[in-house]
Amino acid sequence: MRRAVLTRPQGRNETLAAHLVQQGWQVLMLPAMTIEPLDHVSWRDPADYDLVMFVSGNAARLYVDGMRQQGGHDWRWPSATLAAMVGPGSADALRATGVLPSEVRLLYPSDTREGLDSEALWRLLQPELGQLRRVLIVRGEQGRDWLAEQLHQAGIQVDLLPVYRRVPAAWTATAADILQAWQRQGLTANWLLSSIESFRALHARVAEQGWEDWWRTCCFITTHPRITQSCLETLYAGARDCRRVVTSQPLDESLLHAFLTVRQAGTDNILQSRL
Known part of the structure; x- marks a missing residue:
């Protein structure tokens, strides 16, 4: 066996x-690893950003939970803010929260031959860069900074929002x-x-x-x-x-x-x- x-x-x-x-x-x-939500998160409204990027399904779920605590259970995602993630699993997690209006765009790599990672997402973001001024990256307490660095180099303001920690x-x-x-x-x-x-x-x-x-x-x-x-x-x-x-x-x-x-x-x- x-x-x-x-x-x-x-x-x-x-x-x-x-x-x-x-x-x-x-x-x-x-x-x-186990996921522990962070206390005392300074939640950022997605309406203040052109793009919110989630590094994982856990990041998406915890962010929506936090925004519902701030704005009420009927809180909805702003239709003008693009959401991005590194793969379809995280996209499914965000959709499952039920906060997305039908017109909201989700941007994520879906071709496994091209990879499901920050590099693949960066390639998809290239046509969008001219429309992006402020980007929020929702992530764990520690994480890879490569995508944030690429956005910074493109002249885009990037804010990082840790919402969980990973512990053994x-x-x-x-x-x-x-x-x-x-x-x-x-x-x-x-x-x-x-x-x-x-x-x-x-x-x-x-x-x-x-x-x-x-x-x-x-x-x-x-x-x-x-x-x-x-x-x-x-x-x-x-x-x-x-x-x-x-x-x-x-x-x-x-x-x-x-x-x-x-x-x-x-x-x-x-x-x-x-x-």
Whole structure:
């Protein structure tokens, strides 16, 4: 039986888990990070901006919740303000809040071949730059500043609005027991890594348990080349390539394909497994 460890935040693993179980996999849902809303956020009205960009679905949901607290439950998104995000999942999260008038434009990359990240969104923003004077980026307490820097260089005022923090999630006793049993028996698994922060949190916990040698015999499916590179540098001495680490688009169908096709980690015998 093949084994999968799904480490995306709670609520984002279930669909992929169901598909893997149908394919005969043993699945452990082990969120690496948990989302904590920030207190005392200085909420910014989207009507004051030409564009509001959300880095994630959590950012979109928490922002709308905050604006409803300020403007009442019937608060609606201003029709003249463009909304942007790095992928269709975040767009769906914003739509699901029910605050968008039908005429509001949502701008986000949808072609997985072009990538679902800040670079892909920046390419889509090029025709809009002449109409943008002020942009709000709704994000976590920490985050990548690349897109904000590009907008600044284009002469656009950018405000950052942190609405949550990401902290390492605690492992349940059951999850820890399952992983310990796999490690003791030399049973490998395929791990989903959806952020560099998640990878670092998992690596710290694995190192704390003394399981690093076992972890290197597992396979890893990442959702961005930067995560892949971090994994290679940390676990495989900076190797440029390793068949145990593959990059996939973050959509469930792409991830399922990656899990089904990634190189299997040896024979399940940790003593026989090799890079």
